[in-house]
Amino acid sequence: MTDSSPFILDVSHCLRDSMPEQFRKVGDTPVRIGAEMIGVSEGTEVVVDGVMTNLGGGVMVDATVTAPASGECVRCLAGLDKELSIHVSAVFSGSDDFITGDEADEDDDEVLEIVDNTVDITQAVIDEAVLNLPFNPSCENLGVDCRESGTDVPEPDGVSGEEEKVDPRWAALADKFQDLEEN
Structure with missing residues (x-):
């Protein structure tokens, strides 16, 4: 990750001040974000709006990330576009003794750390x-x-209410077997 990433935040001012600090960062995402069939492509512009709060030895980041997501319908393979807006909340430790407990549990999640006055x-x-x-x-x-998507893929069984249409993905096989039925 580079410092130009909208997901790398400078917390130096927040660590010195006890008041929550609002921020807005706009930039291109350095990695793809999302699931296999739909997500925000690498290099897409994202907006990160949020608040950093000093926790006395650590920082809490509450942020809303907004970006255009795109993908494909798993049924008809038409292009899908959606405005992605997600909320992220994360706590970052500034020292080893920031989060301690009576019993250390090895199965606990790793605590995120502040590195060179930045959090990722x-x-x-x-x-x-x-x-x-x-x-x-x-x-x-x-x-x-799916009919509005401009593809010839028929609705799933029991949905369309129209005459039976052959799925274009299987049309060649349907033609072949239709010849066999005529004999």
Whole structure:
């Protein structure tokens, strides 16, 4: 990651001041964000708006990330576009003794750390995007009918109410077997 990443935030002022600090950062994402079939492509402009709060030895970052996501319908393969808006909240430690407990549990998540007065929320953004985007996006997820997508793929069984249409993906096989049925 480079310092030009919108997900790398300078917390030096926040560590010196006890008041929460609002920030806005706009830049191109250095990595792809999202699931396999829908996500924010690398190099797409994202907007990160949020608040950094000094926790006395650590920093909490609450941010909203907004970016255009694109992908394909898993059913008809039509292009899908969606405005992605996710909320990320992460705590970063400034020292080893920031978060301690009576019993250390080795299974606990690793505490994120402040490095050179910066914090990196990239992984938190990726994780939250994967949880918020549909794993199998379809036109229906976005309130669009697959018939409106401009493809010849018929509706799933029991939905269309129209005469039976042959799926264009199987049309060649249907023609072949139709010849066999005529004999």
